Amino acid sequence: VKVMSVIKLSCQFLRNNMRNYKFYLLVITVTVAIFYNFLALAYNPSVASLADTYMYAQIAAVLCMNILFLVVIFFMWHSNHFFFKQREKETGLYMLMGVPTSKIGKVFAVESVVLGLLAFAIGLPLGILTSKLFFMLLAKAMVIEVVLPFAIPVAAIRDLVLVFASLFLIMGFYNYRAVCKSRLIDLIQGAKREQQVPKLKYMRGIIGILLIAVGYFLSLKGQGLGINLMSVAIIVLWFVCIGTYFFFGSVLSIVLSRLIAHKKLIYKGERLISLSNTLFRLQNNYKNLAMTTILCAATVTAFTTSLAVKTYADHNLLIEVPYSLNYLGRELKTKKQVQQIIQSSPHQILGQVETEFLLLDKQGHIMDLNELDDVAVQKVIADKNYGYMITSVGQIQKILECIDYPQKDKLLKQLACESGEMTLMLSPGIIGSTISSIGEVRTIQGKSYKIKNESKVPFIGNIGPLSNTFGYVLNDVDYMKVKGEQQGIINNGINISDQEECLPLLTQLVGTVPGGESNLNNYMGHYLYKYKLVGSFYFLGLIISIVFMLATFSTLYFKVLSDAFSDRQQYTMLKKIGMTEQEILKSIYMQIGIAFVLPAVVGACHAFMANQVFEKFVKGNYLMDYLTALGLFIALMIVYYIGMSKKYFRLIFD
Known part of the structure; x- marks a missing residue:
């Protein structure tokens, strides 16, 4: 019972x-x-x-x-x-x-x-x-x-x-x-x-601003100080979260107390009621505001990252698969056989280009491949006893012109370097990197070269073990000096019509090119397999963005409800002494607006800095993805803000 x-x-x-x-x-x-x-x-x-x-x-x-x-x-x-x-x-x-x-x-x-x-x-x-x-x-x-x-x-x-x-x-x-x-x-x-004015803790406020400032600085310049990017991300996360907690617990109370002390400003319209309510409740509400800010940042960051992953996949297509198909080989016999197989197929050759590169051993010397045939070269590549690939700006330019690369001039300008300088060419198969090599000095054939920049470049794509190999891009003069009498490896890139339906053709080519399948990069193979990874994280990342959005809305929801229950008696009294419902509604919009706008603005700044760290990790620019995510988030927040303001009003007078 x-x-x-x-x-x-x-x-x-x-x-x-x-x-x-x-x-x-x-x-x-x-x-x-x-x-x-x-x-x-x-x-x-x-x-x-x-x-x-x-x-x-x-x-x-x-x-x-x-x-x-x-x-x-x-x-x-x-x-x-x-x-x-x-x-x-x-x-x-x-x-x-x-x-x-x-x-x-x-x-x-x-x-x-x-x-x-x-x-x-x-x-x-x-x-x-x-x-x-x-x-x-x-x-x-x-x-x-x-x-x-x-x-x-x-x-x-x-x-x-x-x-x-x-x-x-x-x-x-x-x-x-x-x-x-x-x-x-x-x-x-x-x-x-009784609600009391929170104590003004200037030292805590200074520490909060300093922590956020240091976190922002590290997100922009952390790698330049020699700090690993993963360490930068963790440090920035802790500094910004703690700094946000101190900011709303101290800086906001200082700012609001100064505004209330400004007589001409505070006694205009309904500002006195809204700002006073916010200040007096800050001692109990600042944790809620800090948490809402962090959740706002997490929501925008999760959404931005999901969109950026999709953008990365679309942009990286020409990096991982510059051509419809490509293979490595110097022998004319193989090239003729490949040409004959393609010509006898339903596909047409739309363009082709041959580019050259060298292999650098782990001691910084050019590997001697002069006496080796294509099959032997494939065995050398499979053994992975090399360190880097080396090519020239001129070779890259040939590729960009063949594939009609959309940002050709920008990339060539980025690759341009003086004698003794070079660009680090990131491997096409790598999604991100936590370290930066800019400014480091590397030795090739006994001569020192400084890494001026690092970038992903359309070159050989995901072809065998070389798909995970980094490269050096020298200017044409330095490349010819380094090459000397050595014979380079030739990459044969071919663009064909109807590349989405080339699987039967690829089956024939596998038995023709030296090294077989591992030496045949193609549009229908490696790239689409990688896209499955990208697509899964893109879709599930959007789901997590929704979860963070619900968490953000929940903190705001319970704060608004709590304030409404506390303010019911106060606004009832103000209405009795002559304050109209329209004036009360304006006061409510301002009071709730502070709870919405401040976390959204500070959270947007946090998310922007998080995007900077992400851009350094994946070596790209995703500002438009950030702005898209932020725009959608703000639109939803505005709709939610209007709805919660009306609910607040109903709770007071129902």
Whole structure:
């Protein structure tokens, strides 16, 4: 009977407070559905037969699940804290009536568990219903025709139940302990605590600004100081997060106190009420503002990175596959055979070019390949006893003209160098690098060359072991001096018509070129395989962006609700003494605007610096992706801001 009584009371409390629980229920429901889709991808029985196709998607899904798990823990803790604070007085009244704290704690615990079970009961069917769409969109993003068939893996449901049941039970136990440890006097007076102007902590503010400034500086110049890029990213993350916490805990209170002291500014319109409310609550709200800022930065950064990954894949096409097909070989016999096979196929040769490069051993000397035939050269390449490739600006220019490279002039200007200088040519197969070699000096044939720049260049693409090999680009004069009497390796690049349908042709060529498949780079092979990796991270990255967006909205939602409950009596009094509803609405828009604009602006700055680190990692420019992500984020924030302002107004006067 007692158990039924507790459950009955919990359900009654849940119905009475459902108005406040709606957003919480929505977020948890969506989270359960997304989490199920990640698990369904990992446990789908058809994945075993498509391991090569979906391997990258599985890796990305595991990473996304971990991020989602951390975000949902933060959301549940934050929202639960809000709910408990709003019901302090209610809890105190029950204690005054003689209800034992243990029973009140049990009721609150069961209520939170029932709320979680309700979200789970809606979220799981929603996840199952949307899983087919999830797999279809994933396959489209990965540019593959095979889509996972619909299935409901028992293991996915099992893990989902274990994860969320644990979270709901832990949250219920936390509520039980919180009630049992509460003191009656604190609960009764919880809503009557006077708000005080926060102390102005100038030193903390200075430290906060310095930490953010140092983080920004390292994101721009960290590699130039000889710091590993991965270390830079970690240091910047900690400095910016701590600096943001100090900024909202000190600098904002200093700025607002100065504004309020400015009489001509503060007594204009409804500014006094809005700025005063923000300042007086800052001592309790600055942590919320700091967390909202970090979540804003995470949302924009996640979205930017997803878009940038897609941009990278599209831009890197001509780096990894400059031609429809290319192979390495100097012998005229092989070249004629390749020509004959292509001419006898339905394809036409649209263009071709031969370029030369040398191999540098690990001691800095040019490898002697003069007496070797093409088969022997392939064995040398397979042994990987070399350090770098070496070519010239003139050779690169021939390639750029043949493939009609869209940024030819810009790249040639970047590659231009004086005698004794060179450009480090990054390997086409590398996605990113945590180190920079600019300014370093390398020795070739006993002469020192300084690395002026580093860049990805259309050259030989993903061809065998050389796809992971870096190269040096010298000016034409220095290259000829280095080459001397050595015979270079010839890369034969050919562009053909209908390259998307060249698989039968490639099958014939594999048996013709020396080295076989490892010496034949082509559009339909290596690049599309890499695109599956890019597509999976692009799609799942967008999902995580949505998760971060929901977390951002949740922090703002509970802050606005908390302020509305606190301001209800104040605005009711102002209305009685003559303040119109229109003036109150203007005051509300300004007050909530501060809570939206400041985190969004500071978060956008943080995200911009994060993008700088990402650009250094992948060696590219993704400003347009950042601006696209920021524009969409701001548009959603504006819509949400208007909606929350109206909700705030309704909560005050309902």
